Amino acid sequence: MSLGRLESGIVTSQGRTGGTKRSEHSVGPWRYRRVPAGELPRLGATEQPAGHPFWRSLGWWKFIQDDPAEEAHVLVVEHQSDGPALLALTFVIWPGSSIQLYDPLSIAGDLAALGGKALDPAAAERVETAVQRLRAHAPEAYPVVTVAALGSASGLRPVRDEVDRDAYRRALQQAPAVVDAFASEIGAKTRAFLYLDDAELQALHGGAARLGYSPIFLGADSFLEVPPSGFDGYLARFTSHRRRRIRHEAEAFAKVGARVAVEEGPAALRDDYARLRAALRSRYGQRGDVEWARAETARLRDTVRDRVVVASARRDGKLLGFVTAFRDGRDLRTRSAGFDYALLRDEYCYFNVVYYEPIRWAAQRGLERIWYGLGSYEAKALRGCRFQTRHGLVASTSPIARYLLEALAVQGDSERRAIEELAARS
Numbered sequence: 001m002s003l004g005r006l007e008s009g010i011v012t013s014q015g016r017t018g019g020t021k022r023s024e025h026s027v028g029p030w031r032y033r034r035v036p037a038g039e040l041p042r043l044g045a046t047e048q049p050a051g052h053p054f055w056r057s058l059g060w061w062k063f064i065q066d067d068p069a070e071e072a073h074v075l076v077v078e079h080q081s082d083g084p085a086l087l088a089l090t091f092v093i094w095p096g097s098s099i100q101l102y103d104p105l106s107i108a109g110d111l112a113a114l115g116g117k118a119l120d121p122a123a124a125e126r127v128e129t130a131v132q133r134l135r136a137h138a139p140e141a142y143p144v145v146t147v148a149a150l151g152s153a154s155g156l157r158p159v160r161d162e163v164d165r166d167a168y169r170r171a172l173q174q175a176p177a178v179v180d181a182f183a184s185e186i187g188a189k190t191r192a193f194l195y196l197d198d199a200e201l202q203a204l205h206g207g208a209a210r211l212g213y214s215p216i217f218l219g220a221d222s223f224l225e226v227p228p229s230g231f232d233g234y235l236a237r238f239t240s241h242r243r244r245r246i247r248h249e250a251e252a253f254a255k256v257g258a259r260v261a262v263e264e265g266p267a268a269l270r271d272d273y274a275r276l277r278a279a280l281r282s283r284y285g286q287r288g289d290v291e292w293a294r295a296e297t298a299r300l301r302d303t304v305r306d307r308v309v310v311a312s313a314r315r316d317g318k319l320l321g322f323v324t325a326f327r328d329g330r331d332l333r334t335r336s337a338g339f340d341y342a343l344l345r346d347e348y349c350y351f352n353v354v355y356y357e358p359i360r361w362a363a364q365r366g367l368e369r370i371w372y373g374l375g376s377y378e379a380k381a382l383r384g385c386r387f388q389t390r391h392g393l394v395a396s397t398s399p400i401a402r403y404l405l406e407a408l409a410v411q412g413d414s415e416r417r418a419i420e421e422l423a424a425r426s
Contacts, residue, residue: 023169027181029080030174032348034073037062043076043084046160054307055151061089063303064150069098069292077171077178085163086171089155090179090279092186093144098287101148101252102191104216104394105138108407115219117418123410136401141190141398145183147175148194151335152221152390154330156193156200162307171201176393188406190396194218195380201391210296212391214405217412220387220419222372222380224355230363231356246383249348250356258315260357264327266301268310273297273322276338300324311361313353318343323354331359332369355383381422389419 024033035043040058047057054060065072070091077086093103100106100113104261107113109131117129149155156175158168175192183191193204195218205215227233235243274293281288288296300308304326312322322338326330339350354372362370372380374390392412396404 001413025181027177032077032178032208035076037065037074044160048161051336054062054333055149055153056157056328059303063121063299066299068327077410082167084159085167087157087159088147089149091146093146095139095142100390102148102194103144105141108134108404114411114415115377117415119414123414126269127407130403137400141396141400143188144190145188146192146194147179148188152195154196154200172203173207176204176211180211189398193393195296196391208393213395216392216394216408217416218390218392219374219415221272222387224385226367231360234359249351253347253352257367258313258320258347260311260313260353262311262361264309264332265306267284268308269297269301276340277336280338311358320349321353331360332367377419377422381426
């Protein structure tokens with residue numbers, strides 16, 4: 001994102017659209033204002049209890065908002081008679097953003113964004129035609145306003161757990177109108193709610209439809225239930241053929257002298273992970289160099305701190321790979337990873353770092369689930385994962401809106417069928 005470009009925007013503060021400026025706007029009897037994530041506790045905002053996604057925690061939102069490369073605002077939504085009820089983490093996205101998976105214009109035509117399932121020839125032709133027209137005029141559809149939380153979850157949550165459920169439901173239903181007002185305030189042409197669960201989609205859909213939003217299917221968040229008996233209990237879920245295969249992968253890893261260590265807290269975020277984090281992003285076409293990865297690590301140490309968990313593999317003192325996750329009550333939520341493919345042989349490092357050792361570690365600590373995010377559904381199903389569907393709502397006033405929505409709809413329909421087929425076989 002170019003800060004120079006943002007400085008010529010409609011409203012600026014500290015070089016960003018709206019920045020940390022406290023602005024309050026009315027939408028009928030509703031009001032919204034922008035508040036820095038670090039100041040939310042002063043409004044009475046509290047952490048949600050265990051069982052709610054980590055991605056909606058105040059610490060995570062502060063981590064996101066502290067990223068100088070992206071622009072994120074927390075909108076506090078309240079009724080004139082109810083007080084603050086809803087928080088919405090809202091990104092303003094420009095061309096060149098590093099968070100392509102939260103930009104519907106970048107998702108359109110990118111099959112890997114929705115799991116990588118190949119389209120049938122007719123669907124592929126429809127997407128290609130729509131994307132060609134879309135890309136020719138994509139700048140006309142920016143900026144984009146997206147409500148999401150960087151982690152397979154929406155950016156919507158109550159101010160605190162004690163908020164009256166009816167007040168929160170009313171605020172949730174009003175969210176599309178509030179986001180439209182915010183988009184109008186900053187001159188955004190495209191708006192999106194991404195990674196909604198089934199209940200959130202149902203709550204938002206009526207109000208969103210009246211404002212021209214179209215529903216899209218975005219895939220599924222994957223999770224693995226951790227058996228109390230640990231790795232042996234995990235193996236018992238599979239057929240004898242699959243058990244032999246998994247045992248072979250674990251034993252082959254151990255035979256080459258590789259070991260996985262699991263650490264917690266800020267000290268677990270070691271400096272040598274940055275190189276592999278940046279390399280993996282580059283491998284999959286995502287932006288972010290080593291310096292960016294180091295800055296990300298420093299922000300995690302400062303904001304998320306004791307909830308960090310890192311599993312890393314080494315052989316002869318050399319780092320082979322790692323995965324970063326966060327403790328969330330009895331859940332463990334994976335986020336980022338990196339592997340040194342030049343050092344890897346046929347030792348199945350990825351599966352041992354991401355699945356097998358974390359399963360042992362989680363079982364020893366009484367954790368119940370490990371979450372693995374979107375994509376790679378067949379590989380995850382083979383290792384015992386189940387799925388929770390995720391949805392989006394997208395609207396645009398740009399001339400190319402129809403092409404954007406068509407590409408997203410075709411991609412989403414294909415992904416839905418693939419996940420339903422996998423679930424039926426599991």
